[in-house]
Amino acid sequence: MKRALLCLAFIATALPAKTPAPDVRAWRHAHERQLLEDFSAFVAMPNVATTLADVDRNAAFLSGQLQARGFTTRLLRASEGTPATVYGERRTPGAKRTVLFYAHYDGQPIGQKGWTSKPFEPVVRAGDQIVDWRSASGPLNPDWRIYGRGTGDDKASVQAMLSALDALKARGIKPSVNIKIIWEGEEEQGSPHLAEIVRANRDLLKADLLIMGDGPMHQSGKQMINFGNRGITGFRMTVYGPNRPLHDGHYGSWVPSPSVMMARLIASMRDDDGKILIPGIYDDVAPLTAADRDALAALPPIEDDLRRQFAIGRTLTERLANGYLQPTFNVRAIHVGDEGPDAANAIATEATASFDIRLVPNQKPARVREQVERHLAGQGWFVVHATPDAATRLAHPKIVRVDWDEGSSEAVKTPLDTPAAGAVAQSIGRTVGYPVLKLPISGGSSGIADVVNALDVPMVGVSIANFDDNQHARNENLRLGNLWDGIEVYAGLLADMNW
Amino acid sequence: MKRALLCLAFIATALPAKTPAPDVRAWRHAHERQLLEDFSAFVAMPNVATTLADVDRNAAFLSGQLQARGFTTRLLRASEGTPATVYGERRTPGAKRTVLFYAHYDGQPIGQKGWTSKPFEPVVRAGDQIVDWRSASGPLNPDWRIYGRGTGDDKASVQAMLSALDALKARGIKPSVNIKIIWEGEEEQGSPHLAEIVRANRDLLKADLLIMGDGPMHQSGKQMINFGNRGITGFRMTVYGPNRPLHDGHYGSWVPSPSVMMARLIASMRDDDGKILIPGIYDDVAPLTAADRDALAALPPIEDDLRRQFAIGRTLTERLANGYLQPTFNVRAIHVGDEGPDAANAIATEATASFDIRLVPNQKPARVREQVERHLAGQGWFVVHATPDAATRLAHPKIVRVDWDEGSSEAVKTPLDTPAAGAVAQSIGRTVGYPVLKLPISGGSSGIADVVNALDVPMVGVSIANFDDNQHARNENLRLGNLWDGIEVYAGLLADMNW
Numbered sequence: 001m002k003r004a005l006l007c008l009a010f011i012a013t014a015l016p017a018k019t020p021a022p023d024v025r026a027w028r029h030a031h032e033r034q035l036l037e038d039f040s041a042f043v044a045m046p047n048v049a050t051t052l053a054d055v056d057r058n059a060a061f062l063s064g065q066l067q068a069r070g071f072t073t074r075l076l077r078a079s080e081g082t083p084a085t086v087y088g089e090r091r092t093p094g095a096k097r098t099v100l101f102y103a104h105y106d107g108q109p110i111g112q113k114g115w116t117s118k119p120f121e122p123v124v125r126a127g128d129q130i131v132d133w134r135s136a137s138g139p140l141n142p143d144w145r146i147y148g149r150g151t152g153d154d155k156a157s158v159q160a161m162l163s164a165l166d167a168l169k170a171r172g173i174k175p176s177v178n179i180k181i182i183w184e185g186e187e188e189q190g191s192p193h194l195a196e197i198v199r200a201n202r203d204l205l206k207a208d209l210l211i212m213g214d215g216p217m218h219q220s221g222k223q224m225i226n227f228g229n230r231g232i233t234g235f236r237m238t239v240y241g242p243n244r245p246l247h248d249g250h251y252g253s254w255v256p257s258p259s260v261m262m263a264r265l266i267a268s269m270r271d272d273d274g275k276i277l278i279p280g281i282y283d284d285v286a287p288l289t290a291a292d293r294d295a296l297a298a299l300p301p302i303e304d305d306l307r308r309q310f311a312i313g314r315t316l317t318e319r320l321a322n323g324y325l326q327p328t329f330n331v332r333a334i335h336v337g338d339e340g341p342d343a344a345n346a347i348a349t350e351a352t353a354s355f356d357i358r359l360v361p362n363q364k365p366a367r368v369r370e371q372v373e374r375h376l377a378g379q380g381w382f383v384v385h386a387t388p389d390a391a392t393r394l395a396h397p398k399i400v401r402v403d404w405d406e407g408s409s410e411a412v413k414t415p416l417d418t419p420a421a422g423a424v425a426q427s428i429g430r431t432v433g434y435p436v437l438k439l440p441i442s443g444g445s446s447g448i449a450d451v452v453n454a455l456d457v458p459m460v461g462v463s464i465a466n467f468d469d470n471q472h473a474r475n476e477n478l479r480l481g482n483l484w485d486g487i488e489v490y491a492g493l494l495a496d497m498n499w
Numbered sequence: 500m501k502r503a504l505l506c507l508a509f510i511a512t513a514l515p516a517k518t519p520a521p522d523v524r525a526w527r528h529a530h531e532r533q534l535l536e537d538f539s540a541f542v543a544m545p546n547v548a549t550t551l552a553d554v555d556r557n558a559a560f561l562s563g564q565l566q567a568r569g570f571t572t573r574l575l576r577a578s579e580g581t582p583a584t585v586y587g588e589r590r591t592p593g594a595k596r597t598v599l600f601y602a603h604y605d606g607q608p609i610g611q612k613g614w615t616s617k618p619f620e621p622v623v624r625a626g627d628q629i630v631d632w633r634s635a636s637g638p639l640n641p642d643w644r645i646y647g648r649g650t651g652d653d654k655a656s657v658q659a660m661l662s663a664l665d666a667l668k669a670r671g672i673k674p675s676v677n678i679k680i681i682w683e684g685e686e687e688q689g690s691p692h693l694a695e696i697v698r699a700n701r702d703l704l705k706a707d708l709l710i711m712g713d714g715p716m717h718q719s720g721k722q723m724i725n726f727g728n729r730g731i732t733g734f735r736m737t738v739y740g741p742n743r744p745l746h747d748g749h750y751g752s753w754v755p756s757p758s759v760m761m762a763r764l765i766a767s768m769r770d771d772d773g774k775i776l777i778p779g780i781y782d783d784v785a786p787l788t789a790a791d792r793d794a795l796a797a798l799p800p801i802e803d804d805l806r807r808q809f810a811i812g813r814t815l816t817e818r819l820a821n822g823y824l825q826p827t828f829n830v831r832a833i834h835v836g837d838e839g840p841d842a843a844n845a846i847a848t849e850a851t852a853s854f855d856i857r858l859v860p861n862q863k864p865a866r867v868r869e870q871v872e873r874h875l876a877g878q879g880w881f882v883v884h885a886t887p888d889a890a891t892r893l894a895h896p897k898i899v900r901v902d903w904d905e906g907s908s909e910a911v912k913t914p915l916d917t918p919a920a921g922a923v924a925q926s927i928g929r930t931v932g933y934p935v936l937k938l939p940i941s942g943g944s945s946g947i948a949d950v951v952n953a954l955d956v957p958m959v960g961v962s963i964a965n966f967d968d969n970q971h972a973r974n975e976n977l978r979l980g981n982l983w984d985g986i987e988v989y990a991g992l993l994a995d996m997n998w
Binding site for chain 1: 607608610714715729731733735739740741742743744745746747748749750751752753754755756758759760761762763764765766769770771773802806807809810811812813814815816819821822823825827828829830831832833834835836837838843844845846847850851852853855857889892893894895896897898941942943944966969970971972973974
């Protein structure tokens with residue numbers, strides 16, 4: 001034990017850390033326009049995973065990009081007809097450590113309304129104004145943003161890696177680690193096949209550290225790393241009124257209202273302050289460690305700024321991240337009846353709503369699903385999992401159909417004092433010139449839990465996208481400066497990590 | 500006083516009641532195809548009042564129809580650019596009483612989805628099958644139905660009147676009353692101008708009885724009259740989340756959810772059994788009279804049948820009509836976020852819902868509106884009536900925007916023992932051969948309250964449409980037999996009423 005410690009100390013001394021950041025920056029200054037051109041072409045490739053041909057086109061493109069940079073590649077699929085995870089590997093002669101880099105190249109569904117420009121025809125804007133950046137002279141303004149689905153979540157991480165490899169090569173800087181890459185193609189669908197793919201390729205993916213490149217940076221604009229992600233399980237509920245729409249004047253005092261039933265059902269599940277009212281849901285929540293508490297307390301206060309930016313008159317907790325180690329119950333959507341010019345004074349036939357629950361370490365999706373259904377039953381609801389027939393509807397006063405989302409994932413969290421995690425923190429600290437912020441767990445989710453568990457590997461999340469990138473929403477964007485900085489961060493992770 | 504009573508008795512004896520029904524039926528048998536052709540052409544004229552040109556075309560058509568039957572007509576408008584109420588008048592030499600017949604020719608908005616055939620391209624169906632009735636031989640099956648917006652609500656009443664006039668003329672039967680007609684063009688918009696039109700034309704519209712031809716028949720298939728309508732006031736509520744959609748993983752534990760707030764707000768306004776939870780809303784409700792109670796008790800029990808037809812496992816009250824003399828709070832629609840392929844794990848920027856409250860005698864819309872807003876304030880909401888700006892949103896933890904519908908109406912109700920009302924009941928009883936059912940008040944609403952108040956006239960509602968006509972919903976329809984019977988009922992009201 002003592003020898004190992006000495007040995008580590010020796011390596012750290014023998015290879016004095018030298019960040020490649022200045023070299024990478026100089027290279028980037030000379031290549032900004034080409035970089036933006038390349039990224040625009042990448043974003044222009046539609047990437048919603050429900051359209052297989054689209055994600056396949058991205059996967060083929062990325063394989064080619066990796067091969068051109070000396071990687072051996074494979075497309076890993078759970079089965080024909082499912083999106084591919086792009087795998088790439090490049091050994092570094094003499095390197096002792098292997099780092100597995102994860103990112104995803106698929107994007108959230110684009111939504112129907114409110115995109116100022118088309119989601120797959122990227123444009124650059126200065127504020128609200130489109131910029132003709134190809135004709136502009138001088139360096140590109142780092143505060144300009146590129147708009148399109150996937151810009152921030154998560155093609156930015158993929159592009160940063162590709163460009164970091166280019167920069168290092170151009171400046172003759174050798175990576176310090178063996179590089180493995182997995183770029184997933186259905187993260188935004190809940191990673192339904194990632195676990196299967198990883199379990200089937202355990203040896204291929206073996207590594208000493210997993211770097212998860214996803215999610216937004218800290219709202220202060222400072223670099224931040226995280227040590228895990230929350231899990232998620234989602235579902236849709238349908239409650240039933242009459243089997244055809246009825247005039248609410250004639251029937252409203254006699255026929256139950258699906259709108260009211262859905263509203264009251266939701267009210268039974270969460271209060272106005274965000275507390276989940278489903279019995280037992282907090283039972284398995286792990287207590288905070290002292291390191292978690294310290295890291296949370298060290299995060300710069302950005303809450304007043306955010307509140308003003310979002311124009312909200314109250315918040316559910318004082319500090320933004322304090323709720324991340326608790327489960328969160330989100331109502332994604334509620335729909336019943338027509339509004340506007342099509343509004344009718346009618347009782348609708350059904351009300352639908354959809355939900356996701358963000359899970360924390362120790363919570364099992366299956367147990368949470370049980371708790372939800374037990375709660376529904378406890379509220380007097382007869383729970384079904386398919387459309388109830390007339391006999392069923394007649395036999396039960398209150399019927400709710402529950403459809404669980406196909407993908408679900410557990411939370412995952414690496415202890416903050418793990419050595420590999422320390423190496424990431426130090427590398428990024430040297431790249432950016434200040435101590436990196438540490439978020440004990442990201443508020444978002446990913447299928448990464450299954451990867452971490454299958455590979456038994458420490459994990460650190462590295463984010464490069466601006467926090468206000470509208471990820472998962474319309475007008476998703478990436479600040480150009482965040483891409484530039486991201487390239488330096490990735491170059492550091494490739495060439496300046498030792499443990 | 501005694502003389503007057505004797506005189507009335509004498510008239511009743513001197514003109515022994517004789518229903519024109521057999522004559523009308525014989526005439527109808529000979530003209531069924533032409534009647535259905537005429538009605539189809541009438542339904543084919545789009546009649547949603549938000550498109551003025553459409554309702555104007557209906558109004559011009561109906562004026563022509565009345566003129567062709569010897570009426571003097573006028574188009575009554577509150578102002579240019581608003582839908583016309585069609586007025587027609589035909590005096591009957593020797594008649595002592597004047598009856599004002601009301602109906603409306605506009606229809607509910609058609610809604611976007613679920614129409615099996617186009618709403619303004621009427622078709623006839625036997626069950627689910629379209630019938631080529633023009634080529635069919637023999638009498639038309641009275642159980643066939645014609646589908647289209649306005650068939651049941653309320654072009655049926657207009658057509659029945661026109662055809663009754665034709666039938667009486669063809670068989671040489673003289674009406675017993677002077678006839679006045681008002682056919683409104685914006686009832687389904689909440690009759691925003693009817694009161695103004697009636698007040699401006701009080702002398703023109705003066706009558707001894709108002710017959711309100713609207714609404715569906717009793718579910719038992721028996722003829723039923725009503726003595727008034729409930730009032731209505733409607734509104735839309737908007738509650739606000741962040742000013743742009745946010746990732747619910749990163750912000751869901753900190754940013755208030757408009758979905759949850761709307762659900763809890765609705766839950767604060769009505770319980771699962773239909774009881775309204777807004778303080779004071781029952782204060783002004785008039786108690787039931789003994790006559791009301793007797794009439795309600797005499798209605799045939801149809802609840803078990805209806806429950807099976809609608810496939811509902813419970814009802815809010817035992818008897819359908821027992822709730823009509825209480826206000827009803829209906830949630831027409833709730834909308835927030837995207838569902839299905841566009842669903843995103845995001846916190847939406849706002850949630851909207853729309854509502855109508857059915858009012859009973861003594862309730863004033865203005866007072867109910869006050870009660871609703873006071874309830875919202877009591878629940879901690881800051882009530883606004885326009886989109887709040889950022890400063891307002893920041894200054895108040897919970898903001899709800901309330902937009903009251905333009906049209907509202909009071910309930911109206913004629914005492915059940917009024918002589919003119921008795922004459923209607925007797926006429927219809929003779930036409931159909933059994934005692935007509937009496938509904939103390941219709942569950943639906945209309946602007947008729949203002950007419951009744953302005954003209955100080957007793958009112959009886961006469962319904963001819965099948966109760967399952969899908970009024971206010973997609974696939975609105977009218978059973979052909981109901982149109983045939985309706986013509987006989989109207990002919991009776993024209994030629995067989997004495998008091």
